Amino acid sequence: MKATALIIALLGAAEAVYIPSTGTTSLREEAAKKDILIGSGAINPAYLNDPQFAAVLALQFNSLSPENEGKWSFFNPAEGYYNWTSLDRLVNFAEDSNMVVKGHGLISSCCNPDYVLNITDPTALRAAMTAHFEAFMHRYNGKRVDRWDVVTEALKTQGGGLNANIFYNVLGSGYIADAFRIAQAAGPDAKLFINENLVESLPYKRQELYDLVSGLVADSVPIDGVALQMHITEVAPIPGVITDIVNSYKALGLEVTIAEMDVHTLNATLQTDIYGAVIEEALNAGITDISFWGFTDKHAYTWLPGAKPLMFTERYKPKGAFYATHTALTSFINTP
Ligand code: XIL
Numbered sequence: 001m002k003a004t005a006l007i008i009a010l011l012g013a014a015e016a017v018y019i020p021s022t023g024t025t026s027l028r029e030e031a032a033k034k035d036i037l038i039g040s041g042a043i044n045p046a047y048l049n050d051p052q053f054a055a056v057l058a059l060q061f062n063s064l065s066p067e068n069e070g071k072w073s074f075f076n077p078a079e080g081y082y083n084w085t086s087l088d089r090l091v092n093f094a095e096d097s098n099m100v101v102k103g104h105g106l107i108s109s110c111c112n113p114d115y116v117l118n119i120t121d122p123t124a125l126r127a128a129m130t131a132h133f134e135a136f137m138h139r140y141n142g143k144r145v146d147r148w149d150v151v152t153e154a155l156k157t158q159g160g161g162l163n164a165n166i167f168y169n170v171l172g173s174g175y176i177a178d179a180f181r182i183a184q185a186a187g188p189d190a191k192l193f194i195n196e197n198l199v200e201s202l203p204y205k206r207q208e209l210y211d212l213v214s215g216l217v218a219d220s221v222p223i224d225g226v227a228l229q230m231h232i233t234e235v236a237p238i239p240g241v242i243t244d245i246v247n248s249y250k251a252l253g254l255e256v257t258i259a260e261m262d263v264h265t266l267n268a269t270l271q272t273d274i275y276g277a278v279i280e281e282a283l284n285a286g287i288t289d290i291s292f293w294g295f296t297d298k299h300a301y302t303w304l305p306g307a308k309p310l311m312f313t314e315r316y317k318p319k320g321a322f323y324a325t326h327t328a329l330t331s332f333i334n335t336p
Contacts, residue, residue: 017051019059022318022326028062030329036283038329039063039291041104041260045089047299056295056316058097063291065149065259066090067301070105072132073113079128082135094144102259102291103140103148104195106133107179109165117166125170130182137187147191147289149227149259150183151176154212155196159205176212177221184222191224195259200228200237200245210248217252225255231293233264233304236274239281246285257289258282262309263321264302272320275311279328 031038040057044067048054057064068074069086076082094101105111107129119125137148154162154176162168167175176194183192194213199206209226216223226249228242246256261278263271282290294300296316297308308314311322 017055019052019055020315020317022322024323024326025330027060027322027326027329030326031062034329034332034334035288036329037063037100037289037291039065039099039102039289040293040295041065041102041291042067042294042299042301043090044299045069045086045093048089048093052316053296053298054093056312058093058099060295061099063100063102063289064090064094065102065104065291067294068105068111070103070136071108071111072105072116073111074105076132076135077113079115080131084139087136087140091140091144099144100147101140101145103136103145103190104259105152106136106148106183107151107165107167107175109153109163112166119166120170122171125167126178126182129167129179130186133179133182133186137183137190141187141189145187145190147193147224148183148187149195150179150192150223152195153197154194155205155208157198159198159202159208177216177219180216180221180223191255192222193225193227193257193259194223195227195229197229197231197260200230200241201232201235206241206245213249213254214252217254223254225249225257227257227259229293230258230261230278231264232262232274232278234267234270236277239277242278242281242287243285246282246287250286255289256285256287257291258287259291260293261290262293262300262302264304264307264309266304266306268320271309272324275321276324276328279325280332283328283332 027038040061043064156163196209199209249256263274265271294310296312297310298314300309302309
């Protein structure tokens with residue numbers, strides 16, 4: 001591919017879109033050679049109105065997931081009422097771009113509508129979960145959505161117990177097993193993940209998640225793996241930790257993925273180094289499903305003022321983080 005700016009014909013549209021060239025192959029080309037999913041989460045379908053955004057997404061990634069649009073209140077704000085416009089748009093884009101989709105948001109502490117928050121009866125809450133999961137999963141089963149975050153952020157941010165969300169308050173800790181069982185019945189062909197943050201940097205929380213997940217496995221709960229969010233602020237995980245996490249879950253028969261990586265720092269060199277080190281270790285540890293929480297700093301979600309956590313600038317120019325990721329992918333030797 002040329003080092004000059006690249007012109008891409010957009011998905012059959014007559015117009016051409018101008019995006020800065022990386023001067024390299026794309027991430028998805030390299031990932032495909034090694035059977036790796038390389039994705040971008042945090043895709044708000046409205047961003048697709050920007051042809052450059054759509055072009056870079058389809059060029060660089062083979063997977064996507066919604067930002068908030070799969071969270072409960074976003075498409076099912078009232079009992080029995082569903083608005084599929086945003087999610088359909090994402091799934092159709094994935095179809096047109098030959099990408100897969102990760103469903104994100106089935107159970108989240110965020111964005112639960114009043115009709116759910118007002119339920120106090122366990123049977124009624126399980127029935128609401130079943131109706132919600134069936135609506136979401138049945139609509140997209142067999143249509144590009146190959147895996148789901150069933151429960152996101154079950155644990156308190158710093159560890160030390162389960163988040164007291166509506167599901168915990170009404171159903172107790174068993175809500176997690178309930179959610180996986182309901183999800184498995186509604187989407188028997190998809191992989192099901194528990195999605196958690198900060199376990200790579202908090203040893204106590206890491207153990208807590210392991211205890212929780214190994215308990216689910218011991219109870220024959222249908223879970224396929226653990227999705228590490230991997231939102232990193234200033235400090236990379238200690239080398240070896242990602243490998244240990246992967247191995248510990250492998251011993252339970254589970255997969256580990258990276259679901260929402262980004263690196264929040266004002267130091268661009270540190271950011272590049274962290275992207276490279278994490279992706280290199282993840283690949284060597286056997287992780288084959290890696291997604292970032294967005295790809296352009298134009299639409300970044302950060303808690304560190306001024307940080308630009310993603311791989312491309314606001315104008316879609318590749319940053320050091322892109323090249324470090326690309327190098328990690330190209331140098332990775334896939335030994336089956
Ligand atoms: C974030 C979104 O990016 C924000 O727009 C929203 O205000 C809050 O949620 N982990 C998750 C995601 O699993 O759902 C969160 O998304 C980021 C942290």
